[in-house]
């Protein structure tokens with residue numbers, strides 16, 4: 638029934654396990670991602686975040702467990718899963734020799750979409766790249782390149798987008814730009830599953846946060862729920878000192 642479909646989570650992960658030789662990386666991972674939400678999978682380096690994203694995007698097979706994306710089973714219906722997702726990997730897939738616009742047109746043509754030029758122009762303006770459209774991507778800043786990368790992955794309007802460490806290696810301003818982009822996406826109904834090793838990224842962006850540690854999800858909740866896990870601090874009156882991020886942004890400006 639259509640209503641069941643709409644109520645189903647966009648991503649469902651149940652008991653996923655994966656080993657590489659004798660390294661048991663994922664030991665039974667479970668979580669759901671609600672449609673139209675931003676879900677952050679938080680874990681340190683080597684926790685298995687990329688491994689899980691590769692399983693969900695059908696690039697890798699799980700040893701045990703089941704997972705579905707957009708209602709399609711990743712093991713049994715890989716083509717349908719691939720049709721429902723886009724994946725932006727940890728390392729930007731942008732072709733540096735091409736201009737921003739050419740990169741977008743190329744992807745639209747590869748997907749056999751009519752009017753590739755118009756699709757490119759819409760995305761360039763949506764991601765504030767219109768002015769830089771005719772410049773080679775090699776001249777772009779880290780934030781612009783990431784935005785272009787995300788724009789490229791949106792061609793064809795996938796309902797679910799996986800972002801693997803979208804801001805690793807970016808400077809603070811570029812991170813804020815990418816965060817805005819991700820919020821925009823979710824605001825328009827796209828389901829976003831992102832991985833991050835940054836606590837503040839999960840804190841600022843995500844509707845729900847799951848912590849992947851030693852192969853399982855050790856906590857899963859909203860930020861408020863996770864904060865309630867620790868006893869409330871006793872009330873103390875202290876001067877509010879600006880964070881280093883506040884200072885940095887005040888000095889260099891946070892304009893896009």
Ligand SMILES: Nc1ncnc2c1ncn2[C@@H]1O[C@H](COP(=O)(O)OP(=O)(O)O)[C@@H](O)[C@H]1O
Nearest residue numbers: 657660662680681682683684685686687688689
């Ligand atoms: N193809 C592979 N072969 C062997 N080991 C791998 C492979 N891919 C990942 N690993 C190992 O699995 C663990 C998790 O890696 P990964 O999923 O990339 O973690 P994360 O993305 O959280 O940093 C690491 O110990 C890594 O070395």
Ligand SMILES: [Mg+2]
Nearest residue numbers: 686687727802
């Ligand atoms: Mg990774």
